[in-house]
Amino acid sequence: TELKNRILAQIPELKAYREGRDVLLAFENDMGPALRKMCDDNYDSDAICLARAASIVRKDMLDRNMKFIGSFDKDCQTNAVPQSLLALVDMILHGPNINSKYKTQATLSIAQLLQFNSSKRRREGSTGIYHNKSRETPLPIYLGVTVHAKTRKRDLIDSLFHLGLSISYDRVMEISTLMNNRICQKYHAEQLVCPPNLRPGLFITAAIDNIDHNPSSTTAADSFHGTGISLFQYPTPDNEGRCESHIETSDEELLPCNTLFELPDSYTNVQPLVLPKKDVKLPEADFPLNNNFHIFDQASQNETEWLNNVEEKYMQDVTYDSNISWAAYHASQLEVHSCLPTITAMLPLFQDDSKSVAMIRHSMDVIKQAVDKLHPSQVPVITLDQPLYQGWGEVL
DNA sequence: CCAAATTGCTTCATCCATGT
DNA sequence: ACATGGATGAAGCAATTTGG
Structure with missing residues (x-):
């Protein structure tokens, strides 16, 4: 409507005909004067060009239907x-003659923000921007x-959101819930807990340690004395492992966005264990135990x-x-x-x-499950520190 | 115009650093 | 050891905007 009014204001010979929702612009008298006027009015033809370019690009933008x-x-x-x-955007940033295949990150960022903040129709006098999920970038x-x-x-994300740079806080929460549910679904399907960033086919070591979060404040009602695994x-240039960090997204619609799934019971339930009182008979080794002195x-x-080396260097300055x-x-x-990051x-x-x-027994089970999945031929290697090692010895 | 989606606001509960 | 207030987050509801 604004465009129509502008065009009508500039070219009074035009008449607007309304046909349903569309507005047709037609010349009332003959074409000549109107055309001449358009050509003369260089200034406004720029505006028309811009409007045209914008509408071309907008059409493509609004047709997009992406889903995160x-x-x-x-x-x-x-x-x-x-x-x-x-x-x-590239032409605006770098001039119309550049036809480089490689877009700069600035181009990509600006284009994404444009797409993200676009809307099909804005109401007259509306203040905020409502973002459409299907045009999230x-x-x-x-x-x-x-x-x-x-x-x-939260307020940092909120202010970024109001600047039009980021998604809303609620959306961040929604995405985090979605990720949790997806990964829990995967764990349930496999009936074991194995983080998806680990790569099949690489040697694995595991570490068990106690996690103690003992808040210094006197009123902190509960501290946390748990176990972390x-x-x-260790990827090497020869063997980087197979990267399978992709989580399948089969039944997308079934995942609720507002409730959190639980981990599989087989992971969260620590089975009780009673140690035999008497000395256990060790099985006989089927290979000779010789001393490699x-x-x-x-x-x-x-x-x-x-x-x-110390004796040699300790008198000198430390470099x-x-x-x-x-x-x-x-x-x-x-x-x-050369080695890659662990x-x-x-x-x-x-x-x-x-x-x-x-x-400790449960940790061993959990680690064994993960190792069996990722690197089946391997014997699990587990490290622990002293107090845990004592319990470990008892379990063995 | 209207249903659906999105956003904003309020309330309540909890956590925790800080001060007394 | 206790009170206090800020920060955080969940939930519900209302208001606003969007898109067909």
């Missing part, structure tokens, strides 16, 4: 916005979720070398590569090979005391 499925793929930024919008989602994950500050994988010789030789400490010396003696995953926490034998 829980993860971003590599080209999600480009795929989230129509090509015409990208081209337009990766950038505002990423921004909102990341800011929440790092800071957990971490899994580690040359390992100890090698180890003591390493220690001697370290002590020699970056003095490597005085035990760990630094031995690390410097290792051969350097993949770590933390399993959901347990409330049970980590020193109890039942908990």
